[in-house]
Amino acid sequence: MKAFEYDRAGDLAQAVGSPAMLIAGGTNLLDLMKLEVATPDALLDITRVGLNEITSEGAGLRIGALVSNSDCAAHPRIRADWPLLSRAILAGASPQLRNKATMGGNLCQRTRCGYFMDGRSPCNKREPGTGCAAQGGVNRNHAILGASDACIATYPGDMAVALSALRATVETEGPDGIREIAMRDFHRLPGDDPSRDNVLKPGEVITAIRLPAPIGGRHLYRKVRDRASYAFALVSVAASIRMDGDRIDAAQLAFGSIAHKPWTDERVEKLLVGERPTPALFGKAADLLLEDARGQGHNDFKITLVRRALAAVLAEATGE
Amino acid sequence: MAQRPAARLSVNGQSHEYHGDPRRSLLDVLRLDLGLTGTKKGCDHGQCGACTVIVNGRRINSCLTLAVMHDEDEITTIEGIGTPDALSTLQAAFVAHDGFQCGYCTPGQICSATAMIEEIRQGWPSAVTADPADKPAVAEAEIRERMSGNLCRCGAYDNILAAIRDAMAQTEAAR
Numbered sequence: 001m002k003a004f005e006y007d008r009a010g011d012l013a014q015a016v017g018s019p020a021m022l023i024a025g026g027t028n029l030l031d032l033m034k035l036e037v038a039t040p041d042a043l044l045d046i047t048r049v050g051l052n053e054i055t056s057e058g059a060g061l062r063i064g065a066l067v068s069n070s071d072c073a074a075h076p077r078i079r080a081d082w083p084l085l086s087r088a089i090l091a092g093a094s095p096q097l098r099n100k101a102t103m104g105g106n107l108c109q110r111t112r113c114g115y116f117m118d119g120r121s122p123c124n125k126r127e128p129g130t131g132c133a134a135q136g137g138v139n140r141n142h143a144i145l146g147a148s149d150a151c152i153a154t155y156p157g158d159m160a161v162a163l164s165a166l167r168a169t170v171e172t173e174g175p176d177g178i179r180e181i182a183m184r185d186f187h188r189l190p191g192d193d194p195s196r197d198n199v200l201k202p203g204e205v206i207t208a209i210r211l212p213a214p215i216g217g218r219h220l221y222r223k224v225r226d227r228a229s230y231a232f233a234l235v236s237v238a239a240s241i242r243m244d245g246d247r248i249d250a251a252q253l254a255f256g257s258i259a260h261k262p263w264t265d266e267r268v269e270k271l272l273v274g275e276r277p278t279p280a281l282f283g284k285a286a287d288l289l290l291e292d293a294r295g296q297g298h299n300d301f302k303i304t305l306v307r308r309a310l311a312a313v314l315a316e317a318t319g320e
Numbered sequence: 321m322a323q324r325p326a327a328r329l330s331v332n333g334q335s336h337e338y339h340g341d342p343r344r345s346l347l348d349v350l351r352l353d354l355g356l357t358g359t360k361k362g363c364d365h366g367q368c369g370a371c372t373v374i375v376n377g378r379r380i381n382s383c384l385t386l387a388v389m390h391d392e393d394e395i396t397t398i399e400g401i402g403t404p405d406a407l408s409t410l411q412a413a414f415v416a417h418d419g420f421q422c423g424y425c426t427p428g429q430i431c432s433a434t435a436m437i438e439e440i441r442q443g444w445p446s447a448v449t450a451d452p453a454d455k456p457a458v459a460e461a462e463i464r465e466r467m468s469g470n471l472c473r474c475g476a477y478d479n480i481l482a483a484i485r486d487a488m489a490q491t492e493a494a495r
Binding site for chain 2: 070
């Protein structure tokens with residue numbers, strides 16, 4: 001690990017605008033620092049600045065950025081009104097990691113692309129301009145939607161997939177003030193600058209995640225992976241589906257590990273609303289979702305897997 | 321050079337000041353500075369759970385956290401859970417059920433399971449809880465899922481599971 005200066009922030013104001021790399025749970029950052037993929041000159045420890053409460057805001061909820069993943073998943077209101085979020089968090093990592101990992105830090109986790117992590121291969125995300133070894137390389141875990149010539153990495157997390165489905169927002173504080181970013185706009189597609197995973201500006205700090213009023217319905221998170229627990233997703237589907245009689249009344253969907261960000265497609269949600277759930281409808285939804293999907297060779301199976309996972313989730317959620 | 325913040329760690333009830341290199345993990349400080357070698361280094365990347373310790377009542381991977389970040393934290397290692405003359409209920413159950421072969425993962429397994437039993441008692445859901453809003457059952461599938469962060473290369477999982485179930489039953493009976 002490269003040497004760095006360490007300091008501890010006493011309050012949020014010290015962190016906002018700081019040129020140092022912020023550290024909270026540290027479970028992803030320290031891993032990358034050991035691999036020397038991340039080499040910050042300075043770390044600012046923000047674990048003592050507060051931001052660790054979950055509070056009601058009308059019918060919605062404000063979750064402080066430093067609430068642990070475990071505390072969020074176990075919170076009575078989240079379990080009752082947004083069980084999709086509990087399910088997604090609990091599907092990720094291990095209990096030990098969820099105890100350390102924070103809400104804000106989880107959003108900032110980096111890709112698990114092996115060429116990014118190895119610290120040596122050409123990688124436009126780690127070292128812009130060097131190329132992308134994953135294209136033509138081992139790309140079983142890579143993107144099938146929204147990739148670019150520069151990068152085919154995926155965002156690996158689960159929690160942000162649920163938050164994207166639920167139309168959460170991310171509250172930040174930066175040198176220019178406070179802003180609120182739709183979860184669906186927080187992560188970026190790689191384009192020609194894959195070094196940036198999200199839209200945070202230098203010195204900007206995530207302060208909270210907001211959940212809008214719950215819409216009810218059935219909340220499911222289906223994660224398909226190589227082993228039953230403690231593994232990253234090959235494909236995941238987050239769904240909140242509300243029925244009105246025999247028709248779908250509301251549909252919130254997001255997909256994990258298939259793109260550089262949690263993938264959402266409002267056209268698919270709209271296609272489902274007002275319809276009777278049938279296998280044919282689920283197939284049409286998958287056709288629309290995947291119309292621009294492109295495999296890289298080893299990950300071609302993901303296109304079929306997303307289609308099947310979506311059909312299974314919709315069938316379970318609608319009772320079809 | 322700016323003065324580094326120190327950290328006062330409380331380890332198994334004993335206070336220690338840490339002023340060293342901020343790069344050092346809690347795991348390395350426990351083992352190398354404090355001589356508490358019960359906590360093991362397996363992968364050093366948070367993937368195996370051999371380094372599990374309990375910090376402020378919560379189990380964590382001590383390899384993926386900096387010692388300097390634990391100012392005023394209460395840390396419990398395997399040495400604080402029991403001694404050869406006074407085993408904890410869980411430690412005795414691991415012996416009774418042969419919950420290990422080589423033993424390398426065992427301190428992490430026991431620290432992890434000690435905290436896990438408390439998580440179930442507090443009603444935390446897991447990925448296999450049918451409805452996250454419900455209180456979880458004390459079932460085999462729940463324990464397997466909740467212990468998935470601790471790998472055992474010898475594959476002693478069935479006996480580890482039996483030891484944990486036995487200790488949970490004893491703890492409940494004593495309550």
